[in-house]
Amino acid sequence: MKAEIIAVGTELLLGQIVNTNAQTLSVKLAELGIDVYFQSVVGDNPGRLREAIEIGRKRADLLVFTGGLGPTQDDLTKEVLAQYLNRSLIIHEPSMDKIKALFSERGTHMVESNRKQAIMLEASEPLHNNAGLAVGVGVVQDGTAYLLLPGPPRELKAMLASSADQWLRQQIGNVKPLYSRILKFAGIGESNLEDQLLDLIEQQQETTLAPYAKEGEVALRVSVKAESEAIAEQKINAAVIQIKERVGHHLYAEQDIPIEVTIHQLLRSSRRTLASAESCTGGLFAELITSVPGSSGEFKGGVVTYTNEMKHQLLGIPLSMLEGDGAAGAVSEQTARLMADNMRQIANTDFAVSFTGVAGPGTAEGKPVGLVYIALAQREKDTAVYELKLGGDREMIRLRAVKAAQYRLWQALTQ
Template identity: 65%
Template sequence: MRAEIIAVGTELLLGQTVNTNATYLSQGLADIGVDVYFQTVVGDNAGRIVQAIELARSRAELIVFTGGLGPTQDDLTKDALADYLGKEIGIHGPSMDKIEALFSSRGMHMVESNRRQANCIQDSFPLVNDAGLAVGNALSQDGTHYVLLPGPPREMKPMFNGPAKEWILSILGEERRLYSRVLKFAGIGESSLEQALLDLIEGQSDPTIAPYAKEGEVAIRISTKAVSQLEAGARLDAAEEAIKERVGKHLYASEDIPLEEAIVRKLRATRRKLASAESITGGLFAELVTDIPGSSGEFVGGVVTYTNEMKHKLLSVPMTQLEGPDAPGAISESTAALMAERVRELTDCDYGVSLTGVAGPSESEGKPVGLVYFGIAERGKQTEVHTANLSGSRDIIRLRAAKSALYRLWQRLDNEK
């Protein structure tokens, strides 16, 4: 079944609100095997809402609206659709009772317009709103199915996940559902990943294989339609195997978790602890790791030594190492190694990770923007240092530096497991 999402609200067209509803609904519909082909945003204008409905009818069987169910004069979705379908508007008794009860319990005078929230299009199925006052609607006419949800996400989500999804599933009937799995990769770019999997992607029919990039990481979603989890699982496993054969060394998780979470889990499993010494990333590495709830068991903390003086003061890196005509400088392999070793010793951890480099906008120590060194020190082992030449804006170089260091650490932990 093809679906289209119509988000109604002038605030979206003014850029005052981000259309997270469309994202949420697309995901939820994909999960039950409904393909979203278009998302449309239209303002609070009856004529343009009808225009959007006409268009959506021509290219989808299911139209899901969010927004425009509230009490005010510019909440027009139900009126516009009823008008378009040639139907009357009625009142949903239980919703009206709820509205009246709420106002009387608070001793508040009810503005007449609040009654509008109990409106139901004639012959529609009311979708109860557990988190607000505006009742939703679901109805079918001439082979098109319509679902009307409120705009506020905290009302929309429970209504969609509860009565709306149930109604949609009843229409789908016994159709096969879509099952998918996300594979997460690090240390490889989106286009290289796609290149390595080109034969699979081009030859794909079922399961489908779709790469996508997000925040310094790369993911692949493999999806298949099946009648059961068991049937789907076997097909997804086979696709995952074929992908692993080609790019297995970059695969860090078969679920949608960030790289830092994979690392925290690995450290937890082996009861190891980690500390960091950051220059270029200025705290971002630590921030990413501590963003994982419960990471304090594995990540103890570290230092942000942004200046040479701090590298010397907090980590005892000799000034002769950092400054002077023959010194390697702060941005060097040997400084990265020293930083990693010193923070490990200082914190008495199993691993110390360091990051030093040039985030830009201009070069530093005569070294180019994007040059980064990562050190990984381990108790009783040889320290390793990696180099990367990263591109992008200052922000993105910092993010890529942090993710690259995480990837090197993940490789190290993986080799030792």
């Protein structure tokens, strides 16, 4: 079954609210094995809404509407669809009783427009709204199924978990559900990952591979339609084995989690500790690490030594290394190494990470924007320093530097 999601509301087109319903619906429909090929957004205009219906009907078996079921004059979804299908609108009495009871309990007057929330198309199935007042609608005509859901995300999610779920399952019959696993990679870009797996992607049949990038990380969705979860797991596992043979050294998780969560898990399981010394990243590494609940057991702390004075006073970096003729400078391999070494000794941790570089917008010490040095010190091992030449604006350079360091730390924890 092919579906199209049609979100109704001028506020969506104006960017006044974010269309989170489309994501919720796409996930739900995928779980049921329904393919979503198109998503549309249309304003509160009857002519354009009718046009969206006509277009959607030509390319989908199921049209799912969100929004336009409320009590105001611009809530037109049921009215437009009823006219398009040549069906009358009727009152769903249980919903009408619910609306009347609510106003009675509040001791307020119910205006006539509130009756709109109880209307439905004749010969359609009412979908009860356990989180609001507007009744949903499921209707099938001439081989096309139409599902009308409320716009408020809380109401939509509640209906999808109950009455709408039941109605959808009735429509799809024996369609195989879609099962997916998310693989997360670090230290490799989306295009490079795709190149390493290109033949697997091009030859995919039952099991599909789809890479997509997040800043500093790459995800790969491995999906298959199957009769049961057990069969799906077998097919996904077979694909994952092939993927690991090629890019397993970049694979940090087989679930959709950021790399800092994996780092926290590895530190905890090995009973090792971490500290950080940051300059150009301004504490971003520490912020991401401490965003993981319970990280205080493994992350002992960090310092932001933004100036040469603070690098000297807090980390003991010699001023002769930082300033003057012939000095390596703050943005250098030598400074990054000493920052990490001294931070690890001060904190008495197993690992310490340091950052020093030029995030922009201007150059520093005659060195270009995007030049960053990261260092990883670890107990009883030589400190490693990495020179990065990063692109992007100031925030992107900071984030990419942190993600590069997280990748190196993850490597060290898994060796």
